[in-house]
Amino acid sequence: MRDPAEFDAFYAASSHRLVGQVFAMTGDLGEAEDALQEAYTRAWQRWPKLRHYDNPEAWVRTVAFRLCINSWWRARNRLTAHRRAAAHTEPVPELNPDLLVLIDAMRQLPDKQRRALVLHYVADLTVEQIAAETGSAAGTVKSWLHRGRRALAPLVSEFSDEEYVTRRDYDYA
Amino acid sequence: MPEQFQRIAEYARHGSTLQDAAGVRARGTRRLRRRRAGQAVLGTGALAVVTGLGVNLATAAPAPVHVGPAAATTSAVPTPTPVLGTPGPSTSASPVATSSPTPAGSAATPVLGRPTPTPTAGLATSSPTSVIGTPGSTQAATSSPSPANSDGSPTSVVSTPTPAG
Numbered sequence: 372m373r374d375p376a377e378f379d380a381f382y383a384a385s386s387h388r389l390v391g392q393v394f395a396m397t398g399d400l401g402e403a404e405d406a407l408q409e410a411y412t413r414a415w416q417r418w419p420k421l422r423h424y425d426n427p428e429a430w431v432r433t434v435a436f437r438l439c440i441n442s443w444w445r446a447r448n449r450l451t452a453h454r455r456a457a458a459h460t461e462p463v464p465e466l467n468p469d470l471l472v473l474i475d476a477m478r479q480l481p482d483k484q485r486r487a488l489v490l491h492y493v494a495d496l497t498v499e500q501i502a503a504e505t506g507s508a509a510g511t512v513k514s515w516l517h518r519g520r521r522a523l524a525p526l527v528s529e530f531s532d533e534e535y536v537t538r539r540d541y542d543y544a
Numbered sequence: 545m546p547e548q549f550q551r552i553a554e555y556a557r558h559g560s561t562l563q564d565a566a567g568v569r570a571r572g573t574r575r576l577r578r579r580r581a582g583q584a585v586l587g588t589g590a591l592a593v594v595t596g597l598g599v600n601l602a603t604a605a606p607a608p609v610h611v612g613p614a615a616a617t618t619s620a621v622p623t624p625t626p627v628l629g630t631p632g633p634s635t636s637a638s639p640v641a642t643s644s645p646t647p648a649g650s651a652a653t654p655v656l657g658r659p660t661p662t663p664t665a666g667l668a669t670s671s672p673t674s675v676i677g678t679p680g681s682t683q684a685a686t687s688s689p690s691p692a693n694s695d696g697s698p699t700s701v702v703s704t705p706t707p708a709g
Contacts, residue, residue, distance in 0.1 A: 378565065379566070382565040382568065386562050387557045387560070387562075388557075390560045391553030391556040394560075395549060395553060400556060400559055403556065407562065408562065408563055408568060411565075411568045412572040412575065413572070415569050415573070416575060469548070470551055474552065489549075493549050493550075526548075527546050527549075528546075528547075529546040529547075
């Protein structure tokens with residue numbers, strides 16, 4: 372049985388958190404919104420089963436991330452994004468140039484490294500939680516994080532601090 | 545969380561205009577309804593196809609059974625109607641010629657379910673005569689009386705060459 376009130380509460384509690392994570396993954400706000408809404412739509416279709424999951428938010432996030440790296444879906448939604456941009460009347464605050472550079476650098480990373488970085492630094496998940504969500508080994512996740520940090524070190528002040536990187540690595544070892 | 549990542553997430557939170565939950569639910573419900581309607585149509589179509597196939601198979605006529613060359617049989621049915629096992633005793637007396645000779649090739653009707661022993665079964669009765677031999681032996685081969693078939697059809701003769709003189 373689908374309980375609308377339960378789903379609405381879940382949506383209200385998680386959507387704003389998730390849109391930040393998906394945007395950090397894609398670097399495109401319209402695309403992140405589309406992917407997230409599609410993921411929530413699918414979640415509603417499966418809500419009788421999904422509501423019993425320990426963490427439905429992880430399911431929605433995984434679906435949204437997969438949609439973001441699905442080129443067919445992105446191409447199909449390009450027209451929708453244009454329509455949305457035209458209908459977007461509220462002004463969007465400008466993004467700082469340094470953040471734009473960071474987003475651009477993130478988009479150059481492989482999908483898995485980017486996903487691990489977002490889950491670790493934006494969603495604040497531990498290595499074990501990332502491993503469980505991505506279906507990978509903890510060592511693999513650490514490797515993704517290490518490579519991602521190394522690639523972004525010139526842009527992120529914390530990543531350039533070798534002591535910080537080492538401490539984070541050993542915290543979850 | 546590094547400060548840059550935090551600012552990126554905050555930017556998305558403040559700048560995003562997500563649809564409300566009711567709109568998301570409405571979209572999902574429409575999709576579910578469409579999917580169920582499609583499944584119903586597909587199910588009905590599949591049921592119709594299966595039913596049609598079953599009816600076709602049940603009412604289809606059996607393939608004709610080839611018994612053998614009817615020209616070689618002594619009992620031939622002159623009527624062209626195939627006899628398919630009538631359940632009761634047949635009142636219409638169809639003339640069945642059992643003793644009178646039938647010209648070859650006239651009885652082409654397959655007689656189903658009544659295999660009759662034929663005296664010339666297995667002989668090639670319709671093949672043309674082929675005589676193979678040397679010029680010297682041809683006369684002897686063709687002049688000698690060959691064992692005639694019961695229906696008078698030509699018989700193939702293969703003769704071995706005989707030394708002249």
